[in-house]
Amino acid sequence: MSSISSLVPSRFLTLIAHLVIVITIFWSRENNVRACLPLEYTNEEYNQEDTRLVVALSVTLGLFFVELAGFFSGISMFNNNQSLLSTACHASGAVALLFFLFEQWTCSIYWWIFGFCSVIPALYEMFLLFTVLGLKKKPL
Amino acid sequence: MDLPEPIRRRLGDFSRTVFVDQTFSKLTPEDHVKFLNQNREVVSSLPLQMSLFFNLWFFPLWWISEVVMLQLKYPALPDYYKFILITVLILMTLIEGIRLYLGYAGNLQEKVPELAGFWLLSLLLQFPLTLFLLFNEAILIQPLERGVHIILALFILAEALSGFVALRAMVRNTESRFHLRQFNGIQELGA
Numbered sequence: 001m002s003s004i005s006s007l008v009p010s011r012f013l014t015l016i017a018h019l020v021i022v023i024t025i026f027w028s029r030e031n032n033v034r035a036c037l038p039l040e041y042t043n044e045e046y047n048q049e050d051t052r053l054v055v056a057l058s059v060t061l062g063l064f065f066v067e068l069a070g071f072f073s074g075i076s077m078f079n080n081n082q083s084l085l086s087t088a089c090h091a092s093g094a095v096a097l098l099f100f101l102f103e104q105w106t107c108s109i110y111w112w113i114f115g116f117c118s119v120i121p122a123l124y125e126m127f128l129l130f131t132v133l134g135l136k137k138k139p140l
Numbered sequence: 141m142d143l144p145e146p147i148r149r150r151l152g153d154f155s156r157t158v159f160v161d162q163t164f165s166k167l168t169p170e171d172h173v174k175f176l177n178q179n180r181e182v183v184s185s186l187p188l189q190m191s192l193f194f195n196l197w198f199f200p201l202w203w204i205s206e207v208v209m210l211q212l213k214y215p216a217l218p219d220y221y222k223f224i225l226i227t228v229l230i231l232m233t234l235i236e237g238i239r240l241y242l243g244y245a246g247n248l249q250e251k252v253p254e255l256a257g258f259w260l261l262s263l264l265l266q267f268p269l270t271l272f273l274l275f276n277e278a279i280l281i282q283p284l285e286r287g288v289h290i291i292l293a294l295f296i297l298a299e300a301l302s303g304f305v306a307l308r309a310m311v312r313n314t315e316s317r318f319h320l321r322q323f324n325g326i327q328e329l330g331a
Binding site: 009012013016017019020021023024025026027028072 | 190194197198205283286287288290291
């Protein structure tokens with residue numbers, strides 16, 4: 001199968017790259033949280049923004065888990081549409097999050113990145129999971 | 141490219157002691173049937189092969205992240221940790237290469253000594269080194285390092301578990317194929 005030679009490893013690598021950057025942001029979110037806040041802020045405001053970012057990151061990890069479950073169980077591993085969509089979304093997500101980290105963008109931008117680069121592949125993955133497990137169609 | 145003969149023999153003996161029930165048991169009728177049928181089932185393990193394949197693709201990413209992070213935090217480390225971390229990096233690189241090669245050869249060609257060598261290397265060498273890099277806070281663990289080490293640890297764990305199952309199935313298969321169990325307890329008969 002030709003998709004084994006390049007689509008599957010590239011999808012895996014972009015998924016892992018995106019995942020690694022999300023884990024990295026988890027541990028170094030201080031600068032980004034401070035970028036959301038005005039120059040003078042109280043501790044409660046800081047904690048509020050921090051909690052929001054943690055929630056966003058946790059939801060991202062949850063969606064990652066859904067997509068990895070579909071990928072490693074073989075349900076969507078050889079589906080060319082999903083591989084292409086996933087590779088494109090996660091690659092752009094990884095690059096965007098790289099800028100988010102290095103340029104210290106504000107927290108609200110993270111929700112945009114999350115929406116485009118995590119939700120879309122996870123939604124298609126859930127759709128595939130439903131068709132294979134629920135409607136008993138063939139995975140390919 | 142095979143392992144040297146003494147190592148193969150030792151790993152084979154190790155596999156047979158650890159993975160198979162040692163009590164002397166009479167051969168059941170279904171064992172005879174299995175032997176006569178020239179049992180041709182495939183004992184390569186799919187989960188193990190998947191873990192190995194994706195681990196192989198993940199390894200360059202891990203290596204580059206680790207080297208860049210080490211280079212960045214090098215001036216801030218105490219002297220003994222500088223030496224330790226460079227040694228650990230070189231060791232892990234070499235062991236990973238040998239381990240992945242042995243895993244591929246052992247699983248795809250159904251060779252028990254190679255697979256046993258792979259399993260031992262993963263569990264006894266690579267896993268402690270990875271845990272050392274992940275949990276020892278004194279080496280100034282960076283967030284990126286945490287990310288890649290967590291994923292490597294998950295891979296090694298998956299390979300240890302699926303490797304154990306694959307190794308047990310493979311040893312039992314070779315045993316039944318070569319009818320070796322009837323020779324258990326032959327020492328006592330002679331004495």
